[in-house]
Amino acid sequence: MxxxxxxxxxxxxxxxxxxxxxxxxxxxxxxxxxxxxxxxxxxxxxxxxxxxxxxxxxxxxxxxxxxxxxxxxxxxxxxxxxxxxxxxxxxxxxxxxxxxxxxxxxxxxxxxxxxxxxxxxxxxxxxxxxxxxxxxxxxxxxxxxxxxxxxxxxxxxxxxxxGAVKNDTRTEPGAPRKPICDLSDPRYDICDISGDVRTLGANRTVLYVPPAGEPAGDIQEWSIRDQSRKHLEYVNNVTVVSLNASRPAPACTSRHAVPAVVFAMNGLTSNPWHDFSDVLIPLFLTARAYDGEVQFLVSDIQPWFMKKYGLVLKNLSRYDVVDFNADAGVVRCYPHVTVGLRSHRDLGIDPARAPRNYTLLDFRLYIREVYSLPPAGVDIPYKFVNFPEIVAAAQDAGFEVVHVEPRRDLGVEEFSRTVDSCDVLMGAHGAGLTNFFFLRTNAVMLQVVPWGNMEQSCMRFYGGPAIEMRLRDVEYSITAEESTLYDKYGKDDPVVSDPDSIHRKGWQFGMRYYWIEQDIRLNVTRFAPKLQEVLRMLRD
Incomplete structure (x- = not known):
């Protein structure tokens, strides 16, 4: 103790x-x-x-x-x-x-x-x-x-x-800058450039001027096709250059506070399917998130395209479209420039990769809004858009028929209202069915499938997208006798009797016979039950 x-x-x-x-x-x-x-x-x-x-x-x-x-x-x-x-x-x-x-x-x-x-x-x-x-x-x-x-x-x-590939200049000293162009996608090339960006339209050139404090690096240069198909030879290249101190940049003659998108209007356009698949849907993906605060610099501008789809272009951008090729003597300066158009698949959108998770349904509803088409649910009489061969059969089934031939000079605004007034859009597999974007929700697209084992192509190009957009896809596959190939080559020719053997020779052979040469003559007796099926769907 x-x-x-x-x-x-x-x-x-x-x-x-x-x-x-x-x-x-x-x-x-x-x-x-x-x-x-x-x-x-x-x-x-x-x-x-x-x-x-x-x-x-x-x-x-x-x-x-x-x-x-x-x-x-x-x-x-x-x-x-x-x-x-x-x-x-x-x-x-x-x-x-x-x-x-x-x-x-x-x-x-x-x-x-x-x-x-x-x-x-x-x-x-x-x-x-x-x-x-x-x-x-x-x-x-x-x-x-x-x-x-x-x-x-x-x-x-x-x-x-x-969803932009950013060239972030706030890097650690000595660290390499992220490339401003992404060439990795199998469908398209894209350049997303932020900072001091200058365009020389007549030279088809876009320059990135790095800030003064950025470590000096080698001059980098890319040459890309500024549309949604990188391998399409019809589209000319645009050159994107990342400068350094050894190469001075031209002085700005026009300064802009909004971003810009550089893209081409030529290529496979003039076919409605390609108009939407190659330009309008990719442009929607690339520019819609800006909510109009973006300017378009268009290379290889097409006056007919500007006229036909002017409402869409004016809705996506509140600013004047610049003819890039004719923009001589002008150095435009922007805070951000995108060169090229994003594309996920033919006539389609992958929501997981799209800004704001856009879907193909969003695009269809957007197009309807642009053309001021009325909302679904308004009572309208039964009408039908088809080809002359089936007018009588459709009338016998109880449809009122409206026959319209799509043309390049056909006003989209007027034609969209015609399609909107219909419950059913019918046509043989082809570009005319692209007008299904103007249909109302739950309307029917009746697709006539040509001879030649074309079911898979019909589903890929139109059936699948229609379902994505909440339309009802109905298909009618013709028999050999309903094809003009039957009359031209006879029932025993491989073109008629063995389409698979033709497809195995290469796509150009299938294209020749089943896309170019073939016309359709419907057996209205055989076709009538399909019309009755569609009518029942609409009444349910």
């Missing part, structure tokens, strides 16, 4: 010292938390009376279309500079709202950003401490951190939605 007694006062002294340290620590923590609350309260109050540019980052009101010269243009998220000023904050706010906006399909409607409104309300509520004094400071700090995390997540998601 005697040996233990001296330790008791020492132990008491240690406890006293520990309490002193703990009290001191609590005082420091209390001071820091008090300072944090004062700073947060100051930030909240000052935000209510500060410059409007700062409010633009969080405020989410419906955009109102104004004069283009006075509106704050939307730039690509990847073009946001790293050194933000007060004025830049408002641009970032617009970018963020655009990136996380709900999809809008009307040309004169701005994004209604309900999701960011929810976060804004949370931030404002958390900033009002008058009725929150019963909450602990730890809980307040946690909520503020969570709100900050949500805001950061929204910005990241917005960047992902754009």
């Amino acid at each position: 005697g040996t233990d007694s001296p330790a008791i006062p020492a132990l008491a002294g240690e406890k006293s010292a520990a309490r002193t340290v703990a009290q001191h620590r609590q005082a420091v923590v209390g001071f820091l938390m008090g300072f944090f609350l004062v700073l947060l309260l100051y930030t909240t109050v000052s935000s209510q009376f500060g410059p409007r540019a700062a409010i633009g980052l969080l405020q989410s009101t419906s955009a109102v279309r104004t004069n283009q010269n006075s509106r704050n243009p939307l730039t690509s998220p990847s073009s946001t500079p790293s050194n933000l000023t007060g004025g830049d904050v408002h641009v970032v706010g617009n970018v963020m709202k655009q990136g996380i906006a709900q999809k809008t399909d009307a040309a004169n409607k701005g994004p209604k950003d309900e999701h960011i409104q929810h976060d804004v309300k949370n931030n404002k509520t958390e900033a009002k401490f008058g009725d929150k004094q019963s909450k602990t400071t730890a809980e307040a700090e946690k909520r503020v951190n969570e709100a900050s995390d949500r805001m950061e997540e929204e910005l990241i998601r917005q960047q992902i939605d754009q």
Whole structure:
């Protein structure tokens, strides 16, 4: 016992010292938390009376279309500079709202950003401490951190939605810059360029000028076809060059605050299927997320295409289309330029790869909105669009028939209303069926499948996309006797008796016989039950 007694006062002294340290620590923590609350309260109050540019980052009101010269243009998220000023904050706010906006399909409607409104309300509520004094400071700090995390997540998601391959200049010193062109996709090549981008249309050239502080690197150059088919020889190349200090860039003669998309209108266009598959759907994928705040620089411009699909182009972009080839003596400067068009598959969209997870149904509804076609559910008489050979059979089945031959000079706006008024679009497998984009939801596409084992092609090119767009696909496969090949070659010729042997010789043989030479003469007696089947579907 005697040996233990001296330790008791020492132990008491240690406890006293520990309490002193703990009290001191609590005082420091209390001071820091008090300072944090004062700073947060100051930030909240000052935000209510500060410059409007700062409010633009969080405020989410419906955009109102104004004069283009006075509106704050939307730039690509990847073009946001790293050194933000007060004025830049408002641009970032617009970018963020655009990136996380709900999809809008009307040309004169701005994004209604309900999701960011929810976060804004949370931030404002958390900033009002008058009725929150019963909450602990730890809980307040946690909520503020969570709100900050949500805001950061929204910005990241917005960047992902754009799907751009970014040439981020904010790299570690000496680190190589990410290539600005992506040639890896089997269907298309694409260049996404952010920063100081300059276009020389007459030279079919796009230049990227790296910032002065970026480590010097070799000049890089790409030559790509600026459409959705990279191997299509009919489309001329556009050259993209990433410069360095050894090669000076030409001075800007025209500066733009919105991004630009460079693409070609030629190629296989003039066939409606290719108009949509090669240009309109890829352009929708590439530019729709900008909600009109983008300019088109069109190489090999086609006046007939501009006239025929002018409404679509004007809806996708609020700015004048630039004839890229004729843009001589002009150096246009943009914060972001995309060269080429994204494409997932023929006449299709992969939602997993599309900005905002667009689907082919979204595209069809968008096209209907562009041409001001009425919504589904309006009572209309039964009508039918078909070829002359089956008019009588369709009338006997109870349909009112409208016969229209698609032509290049046919006004799309007028023709779209004709198709919209119909319950059924019928035609032999071919480009004319591309007008199914103007049909109403649950309408029927009746596809006549030619002779020659064409069922798989019919499903791939039209049947599958129709189902994706919530249309009903009905197919009628003709017999050999209903093909003009039967009369021309006879029933024993391999063209008629063994189509597979023809296909094995190569696609050019199948194309010759079953696409080019073949016409169809329907056996209306055999075809009549199919019309009755369609009629029952519409009545159910």
